[in-house]
Amino acid sequence: MKKYNRKNLRNIQTIIQDKTGVVITTDRTWNYRRMATAAAAFVLVVGVVSFPVRAFVTSVVRERMESIPREEVAEINDMVQSKPTEADEFSREFSASEEERNKALWKAYKDGKFPENVIAQVDNAADATEGMLCYIRSAGVFNLPDREMTDEEILEIIDFQNKMSYAVSQSPASQEALAQAKAEKNQLRERIEAAGGISEEEAIEIATKRMEADLGERAEGKEILRYQDGSAAVSTIDLSRQTDYEHKGDIAYTVYFENPEDHSFYKCTIDTVGGNILYIETNEPMAEE
Secondary structure (H helix, E strand, O other): OEEEEOOOOOOHHHHHHHHHOOOOOOOOOOOOOOHHHHHHHOHHHHOOOOOOOOOOOOHHHHHHHHOOOHHHHHHHHHHHHHOOOOOOEEOOOOOHHHHHHHHHHHHHHHOOOOOOOOOEEEOOHHHOOOOOOEEEOOOOEEEOOOOOOOHHHHHHHHHHHHHHHHHHHOOHHHHHHHHHHHHHHHHHHHHHHHOOOOOHHHHHHHHHHHHHHHHHHHHOOOEEOEOOOOOEOEEEEEOOOOOOOOOOOOEEEEEEEEOOOOOOEEEEEEEOOOOOEEEEEEOOOOOOO
16 A cells, blocks of 8 residues: 655645646636636546536535526636636735635635625726726736735635636536546446445545544544535546556545645545555655554
8 A cells, every 4th residue: 555645735636736737726826727627537536516626615605606697607608718818817916914814715705605796897907996806807817906905805806716617617618528527437336336346435434444543633624525415525546557556456436535724635545346545645644554
């Protein structure tokens, strides 16, 4: 079994980058146009239906996104696809205070704390009013006021980022890629059943027990990542060409746990035949075997 301990933060977004080549950040900057590719390529891990890559959306956020008129969703997607940059840009850096509040407000947003208003949008930089937060559509830039932003303004940014991500995920290209990825996962499941492999529920139990044994008290607060429907996000990996460690079956499950407060994580990959643990990765200290 391979075991990796990473001292530097290496969270689920970085794991997504490893698997797909798509850079996903944990703070403000998203690459929307490549999210559809990431959602499909990594659907076995992310598993979202209408919200790619970013932290798994809660039911209240999903309801908010699904309430957006279809015409507006299509308009936002067209804007994202046509903008000159592939990722968010900002007119200035966030201050240290804004960075800290942004992290806290992301969590609050997932719990249902939404802005009272929507962010203002302008077509060109010349139309941006000095000192006013707005999104410049033609440039793909959030124009930030020179002063410290309020919580309301940061929430408006977060809200619009969610809307852009949701709009891209609803595009025909993204939906087609997602359907293909789901079909591939179903094929892997059929192979697991044919080989007499363990279930996802059994894999979760094995991973949970091992995490608790490896981390002890530090396992507390780590949550298994979940799909939008609430089911556990367990990836299914084809090992038929894997040669760097021994495995009985040709398919493995990977179970991910993450503490949303400190972004510590634990990743456990399990052979579907026999339930042996093949690979562990975490940014928490672990006792050597």
